[in-house]
Amino acid sequence: xxxxxxxxxxxxxxxxxxxxxxxxxxxxxxxxxxxxxxxxxxxxxxxxxxxxxxxxxxxxxxxxxxxxxxxxxxxxxxxxxxxxxxxxxxxxxxxxxxxxxxxxxxxxxxxxxxxxxxxxxxxxxxxxxxxxxxxxxxxxxxxxxxxxxxxxxxxxxxxxxxxxxxxxxxxxxxxxxxxxxxxxxxxxxxxxxxxxxxxxxxxxxxxxxxxxxxxxxxxxxxxxxxxxxxxxxxxxxxxxxxxxxxxxxxxxxxxxxxxxxxxxxxxxxxxxxxxxxxxxxxxxxxxxxxxxxxxxxxxxxxxxxxxxxxxxxxxxxxxxxxxxxxxxxxxxxxxxxxxxxxxxxxxxxxxxxxxxxxxxxxxxxxxxxxxxxxxxxxxxxxxxx
Numbered sequence: 001x002x003x004x005x006x007x008x009x010x011x012x013x014x015x016x017x018x019x020x021x022x023x024x025x026x027x028x029x030x031x032x033x034x035x036x037x038x039x040x041x042x043x044x045x046x047x048x049x050x051x052x053x054x055x056x057x058x059x060x061x062x063x064x065x066x067x068x069x070x071x072x073x074x075x076x077x078x079x080x081x082x083x084x085x086x087x088x089x090x091x092x093x094x095x096x097x098x099x100x101x102x103x104x105x106x107x108x109x110x111x112x113x114x115x116x117x118x119x120x121x122x123x124x125x126x127x128x129x130x131x132x133x134x135x136x137x138x139x140x141x142x143x144x145x146x147x148x149x150x151x152x153x154x155x156x157x158x159x160x161x162x163x164x165x166x167x168x169x170x171x172x173x174x175x176x177x178x179x180x181x182x183x184x185x186x187x188x189x190x191x192x193x194x195x196x197x198x199x200x201x202x203x204x205x206x207x208x209x210x211x212x213x214x215x216x217x218x219x220x221x222x223x224x225x226x227x228x229x230x231x232x233x234x235x236x237x238x239x240x241x242x243x244x245x246x247x248x249x250x251x252x253x254x255x256x257x258x259x260x261x262x263x264x265x266x267x268x269x270x271x272x273x274x275x276x277x278x279x280x281x282x283x284x285x286x287x288x289x290x291x292x293x294x295x296x297x298x299x300x301x302x303x304x305x306x307x308x309x310x311x312x313x314x315x316x317x318x319x320x321x322x323x324x325x326x327x328x329x330x331x332x333x334x335x336x337x338x339x340x341x342x343x344x345x346x347x348x349x350x351x352x353x354x355x356x357x358x359x360x361x362x363x364x365x366x367x368x369x370x371x372x373x374x375x376x377x378x379x380x381x382x383x384x385x
Contacts, residue, residue: 001368003022003312004312004313004346005368006365006367006368007020007022007276007278007312007344007346007365008344009368010363010365010367010368010369010370011278011344011363011365011370013370014363014370015280016278016279016280016293016344017277017278017279017280017293017294017359018277018278018359018361018363019275019276019277019278019355019356019358019359019361019362019363020275020276020277020278020362020363020364020365020370021054021258021274021275021362021363021364021365021374022272022273022274022275022276022365023057023274023364023365023366023371024366024367025259025272025273025274026054026058026257026258026274026275027061028271028272029256029257029258029259029271029272029274030058030061030063030064030256030257031061032256032269032271033063033236033239033253033256033257034061034062034063034064036239036240036243036269037063037239037240037243037251038240038243038244039243040243040248040249040250040251041063041064041065041066041249041250041251042063042064042065042239042250042251042252042253043064043065043066043067043068043087043232043250043251043252043253044058044059044064044066044067044068044252044253044254044257045067045068045070045089045235045252045253045254045255046067046068046069046070046074046078046254046353047069047070047089047254047353048236048254048255048257048258048351048352048353049254049257049258049352049353049356050353050356050357050376050377050378051356051362051374051375051376051377052078052081052083052374052375052377052380053362053372053374053375054257054362054374055067055078055083058257059083065085065250066084066085066086066087066250067083067085067086067087068086068087068088068089068232068252068254069086069087069088069089069111070088070089070090070384071088071090071092071094071097071384071385072088072092072094072097072098072101072111072113073094073097073384074377074382074384075088075107075111076097076100076101076104076107076111077382077384079104079106079107079110079111083110084110085110086110086111086112087111087112087114087133087177087179087232088111088112088113088114089114089179089181089252090114091113091114091115091116091120091135092113092114092123093120093123095123098113098123098124098125098126098130099126101113101126101130102124102125102126102127102128102130102172103126103127103128104128105128108126108128108129108130108131109128109131111131112131112132112133112176112177113130113131113132113133114132114133114135114179115132115133115134115135115163115167115173116134116135116136116151116152116153116154116163117153117154117163118163118166121166121167121170121172121173124172124173125172126172129171129172129173129174130172130173130174131174131176132167132173132174132175132176132177133175133176133177133178133179133230133232134154134160134163134164134167134175134177134178134179134222135151135152135154135179135180136152136154136155136160136178136179136180136215136218137151137152137153137154137155137180138151138180138181138182138183138184138211138215138233139151139155139183139184140184140203140206140207140210140211141155147184147203147207148182148183148184148207149181149183149184149187151181151183156214156218157214157217157218157220157221157222158221160178160218160221160222161221161222161224161225164221164222164225164226165225167226168225168226175222175225175226175228176228176229176230177228177229177230177231177232178218178219178222178228178230178231178232179231179232179233180211180215180218180232180233181233181234181235181252182207182208182211182233182234182235182238182242183235184203184204184207185204185207185208185237185238185241186234186235186236186237186238186242187235187237188200188204188237189237189262189263189264189265189266189267190204190265190266190267190268191264191265191266191267192265208238208241212245215231215233215245215247215248216245216246216247219231219247220247230249230250231247231248231249231250232248232249232250232251232252233245233248233251233252234248234251234252234253235251235252235253235254235255236253236254236255236256236263237263237266237268239251239253239256239269240268240269254352254353255351255352256269256271257274257275257352258273258274258275258352258353258355259271259272259273259274259275259352260273260275260299260348260349260350260351260352260355261273261305261308261309261348261349261350262299262305262350262351265305273311273348275348275349275352275355275362276311276312276346276347276348277346277347277349277355277358277359278344278345278346278347279292279293279294279295279329279344279345279347280292280293280342280343280344281339281340281341281342281343281344281345282328282341283328283341284336284339284340284341285330287337288332288333288334288336288337289319289330289331289332289336290316290330290331290336290339290345291328291329291330291331292328292329292331292345293327293328293329294325294326294327294328294329295308295324295325295328295329295347296323296324296325296326296329297324297349297354297355297358298324298350299349299350299351299354300351300354301351305350306350307323307324307350308324308347308348308349308350309347309348309350310331310345310346310347311346311347311348312345312346313335313338313339313345314335315333315334315335316331316332316333316335316336316345317331317332317333318330318331318332319331319332331345356376356377356378357376357378357383358378359376359378359379360375360376360378360379361373361374361375361376361379362374362375362376
């Protein structure tokens with residue numbers, strides 16, 4: 001039985017639009033990531049999951065421990081529901097959330113905030129000391145050339161040690177970890193043809209070597225200031241190379257569980273699409289064309305490949321003049337002539353968790369049956385934007 005047949009049969013009692021998670025595919029992806037991590041624990045990036053039920057299932061799998069949240073309010077909400085060991089991946093300026101954190105003994109013990117500048121320190125005060133992680137710039141910088149996200153201003157071992165000393169002088173803060181996210185490696189697929197692909201792979205190789213050496217020096221420099229509980233690095237796209245570094249104690253991953261379309265562009269691993277969604281055919285405006293309801297769910301970020309990908313049946317493509325629309329999406333291809341009004345077209349989102357901002361429920365599929373339903377954050381009335 002094909003995947004399309006399985007998904008159609010499993011959801012035949014449900015009306016699209018709907019989203020599913022193929023639990024068998026997700027489990028296979030999870031096993032692949034732990035193999036790539038080679039014994040290093042993986043911290044789960046919640047923004048790529050966005051469902052408490054799915055998060056629980058992932059954290060019950062061998063090799064996974066801790067959560068990398070994307071906002072402090074999200075972390076507080078997760079702690080209130082029993083989750084523990086949460087690292088907030090981005091600095092916060094949410095005074096109300098910080099006050100809640102610093103006045104809650106459990107939350108202040110289980111949540112670690114991200115910092116990269118003394119300018120952030122005055123915001124982080126309260127009854128209990130706040131655990132913090134120092135975010136290190138992982139970009140590859142040579143003269144005016146830069147590859148990697150504009151994140152932390154802390155780039156050198158000296159800058160890291162100086163910031164660690166300033167944290168140590170602040171009685172409200174307790175430095176427990178370091179993080180460096182190499183977006184130019186983990187977040188950029190290298191399976192790109194032509195001269196650009198050659199240049200990209202060259203830069204990634206150079207960046208890996210430079211960052212491994214610099215990260216080791218940074219950890220040593222900060223370690224002379226204070227003892228660290230963890231050193232976090234990487235992402236789904238760089239698990240195996242980051243995990244090889246001796247100073248790394250854990251790697252982060254999130255998108256690899258659902259394996260969205262952008263992650264087809266990596267040469268070092270292959271995953272199975274696990275989170276997909278179905279839209280109903282509502283029109284047949286011409287031969288070789290069908291129109292589905294809605295579907296224009298573009299991913300965040302810049303560059304090509306941000307549109308969802310028509311997945312099943314194979315052979316459908318967007319109308320170049322319209323693309324994916326908010327209320328309707330025309331699709332072209334020979335497969336369109338085999339579809340009738342009421343049939344489903346299955347799509348993959350370009351990114352992982354962003355799909356969950358469009359649906360309140362993820363229907364959990366095993367084989368050709370729906371065996372459960374997992375509310376998304378949005379389905380629980382939460383939007384941590």
